[in-house]
Amino acid sequence: MNNSLASHIADFLSKYEPFSDLSTRDLYNIGLSVNVLSIDKNETVFKIGDQLQNKFYIVASGLIHISLITDAEENLVDKPSTGEIFGLRPFFAKNNYATTAKAIQDSILYAIPVATFKPFIASNTKVLDFLLQNFSSSSGDSVDNSGNGFTNEGGKTYETQKEIQFFQSLEYNKKPLLVGANETVQDVAQKMTDSLLGSALIHENNIPIGIVTDVDLRSKIATGRFYITALVSKIMSAPVITVPENTSLAEAQLLMLQNNVTHLCVTADGTDKSKIVGVISQQDLIFAQASNPGVLIKEIKRAPNAGELHKIRLKFEDFIQNSLEKKIPLSHINTLAGEVNNALIKRAIELTILNLGSPPVHFSWFSIGSQGRKEQLVFSNQNSFLVYEDVAEDKSKITKDYFIQLATRVVAILEIVGYNSETPYIASNPSWCKSVSEWVSQFNVWMNFPGDKNTVLPTLFFDYELAYGSIEIEETINDTVFNKLQNTKKFFAYLGAETLKKPAPLTFFKQFNIEEEGAHKNAFDIKNRAILPLVDAARVLGLSHRIKGNTNTFLRFKQLAMTEPKYAETYLNAAEAFMVFSKIRTKEGLKNNSNGQFIMVEELSKSDREKLKNALIPMKELEEIIKNKFQLTYFM
Structure with missing residues (x-):
């Protein structure tokens, strides 16, 4: 017979x-173990310095504030409400x-025993991802105390982040500190x-034959189970859980939980029979989570002002830099960016x-240009248009x-975040802030009368994203x-x-072909001479095949390869x-704190120079292909 309370939970x-x-x-089995708590307003569930409980919580009703002390002030870091977890x-x-x-x-809280839930974490990486990112956001342990929550609306984004976790080494x-088995606990401590x-x-x-951690010293020495004069071999944990050098964040998370350990030993071949290379700690995992895009996106959602948004975008630059160094595919980084x-x-x-x-009335804000194509990794222009009913x-x-x-204020905020507003194609310009019928008319003019004296066609408007x-x-x-x-040959x-x-x-x-004069003399304009020709080519070819819902240059070419096999x-x-x-x-932009448009070719590595020329x-x-496909004698 079912327990009705457990079924309800x-x-x-x-x-x-x-x-x-x-x-x-x-x-249902979890529900059987849950303790239902009624918490009065202003009542504390736990406070800084309290010993850890053997449970975590989900809010059944009400609102909880999670705060920590920084610079002698109490700061709110999370506000779990109905359906959200805390105390991890x-x-x-x-x-x-x-x-x-x-x-x-x-409030009503469901207190769930840690021991009851741990098996589900060890067997389900998605559950593990969710809990780790919630912990890094609200525990006060992450490097930046960033807000989080891995509840992105886009499943594709979730999968990309998860994929990056498996790509990204730690x-x-x-x-690491190496000691002999015959040393005393006191000496090792x-x-x-x-x-x-x-x-x-x-x-x-x-x-490696064993490992001793702070936990061992507290649980085995401070409790009096062993004397400090005992040999360290008496209190060490063995065998050591070992991993290879290229272990990813997700793999390390799962191994620690499955084996109930806080450290992993890195060895040359990943076994306990090869040389020690290093050690991965729980703190390393928390540090890695701090700039995770899922964490940053929820932090963005809670940011109170433009200044905080700017700080978050700078954190994401660190993520981009680290991802490039670890050779994560740029297509994944672009998606997350x-x-x-x-x-x-x-x-x-x-x-x-x-x-x-x-x-x-209802309205829509569209990103265009590199933002609309999801190709903007460094701070560059913000390009946009606004459509209202x-x-x-x-x-x-x-x-x-x-x-x-509204557009003027949004543009000003994004300027503070770091996106340049000195562009003619921006929603605060009355020409690009119009009603639906005006925009329908505008696109019709662009497509019906391209090249006419009175028509200026900014092609980046066809790289739009809501x-x-x-x-x-x-x-x-x-x-x-x-x-x-279907009928725009001239377009x-x-x-x-x-x-x-x-x-x-x-x-x-x-x-x-380098710049011969001006502020960027002797530099190569990689944007206008290399990137934009490909952007433009992918756009015209993609539109000609009516490729819909995808404006990213890399993906447009990939889809074109399937559409036109020859x-x-x-x-x-x-x-x-x-x-x-x-x-x-991107690398040049991050290195020089610029948009990376102009690069000094001679300063590139020999490998990068060859890659650039071959590309x-x-x-x-x-x-x-373009000349033949569109019979360009009409305009040439």
Whole structure:
């Protein structure tokens, strides 16, 4: 016979992560072990310095504030409400609570025993990911105390982040403390104290035979079970859990939980029979989580002002730098950067609406250019346009005035974040802040009369992505553009001709075409001479095949390779060339704190110079495809 309370709890848990990934039977068994707590307003669940409890909590109703002390002030770091979990420290740490949890409303909590839930973590990496990232955000242990929550709306983003966790190797201590089995506990403890390390590896000829940690000293020495004069071999944990040098963050997380350990020994071949290389600690995992994009996105959602958004974007730059160093594919980094950039734009709009008041009608904010293509890794231009619903003529001025004011404030916030607003193509410009019917008319003019004297066609407007607002408005823009593509020969010819007008990257003698004067004299303009020609080519070819819902240059070329097999090799080479150019530009931008547009070729490594030159090869082939496909004698 079922326990009705356990069934009720199981039904509640099934609606929320990470419990939604468990079976009905598992949730029922968890429900049987849950202790239901009624917490009065202002009552403390636990406070900083309290000993760890053997349970964690999910809020059934009410609101809890999680705070920590920094610079002698109490700072709010999380606000778990119905369906959210907190108090995860017993899973991942051994020392006392580092935060205080207090009820801000009368609340009902479900206290779930750690021992009951641990088996589900060890067998389910998605549950593990969720708990670790929640812990790093609200525990006060992460390097930046960043807010988190791994509840991104985009499943694709979740999968990409998860994939990166398996790609990304960890930073760890490559000079661990090594001691002999015949040393006393007192000597080893003193060495650990002197070296400020929380562990010591016991070895024979640099082969690991055991490990001693702070936990061992507390549980076996401080309790009186062993004397400090005992040999360290008496209290060490053995055998040591060993891993190879390229162990990823996710793999290390799972091994620690499965084996209930706080340290992993890194060896030359990953076994306990080879030489010691280093040691991975729990703190290394927490540090790695601090700049995780999932953590940063939730932190963005809670940022109170532009200054905080700027700090978060700088943290993401660290993530990009580390990812490049660890050779994570640039396509993955681009995807995550797109999500972070979108989150920053959304938050800038939300903060503006909070100050300005609710908009009079529905609207949509579109990113265009590199932001719209999800190719913006370094701080560069913010390009955008805004579309609002049609209104009666007598309300048109006041409506437009509101959205111009909103766009101006959003642009100002994003300027503080680090995105340059000195561009003509931005939503605060009245020309690019218009009603739905005005935008439909604008796209029709661009596509019907390209190249006419009175028509200026900024091609980056065809690399748009909805960043905020009404999906219905986006669908209207899509219908306008893609319905026109069936009979716009002149439009494609214009786009193709514009693509071929880009300045040549190489001279007649196959040398890099560098700037001859001005502020960037002797530098190579990698943006205009290498990246944009590929962007333009992918755009015109992608639109000609009515490739919808994808404006990313790399992915456009990949899709073109499948659509036109006879040119597949050229398109695939172009996709890889784009990644080479983007990677070089990003590295230069991060190194010089710039947008990376101008690079000193002679300062590149010999390898990068060769990659850059070789990547230019498919561009000539693309030119021929475009000339033939769109019969460009009309414009040439």
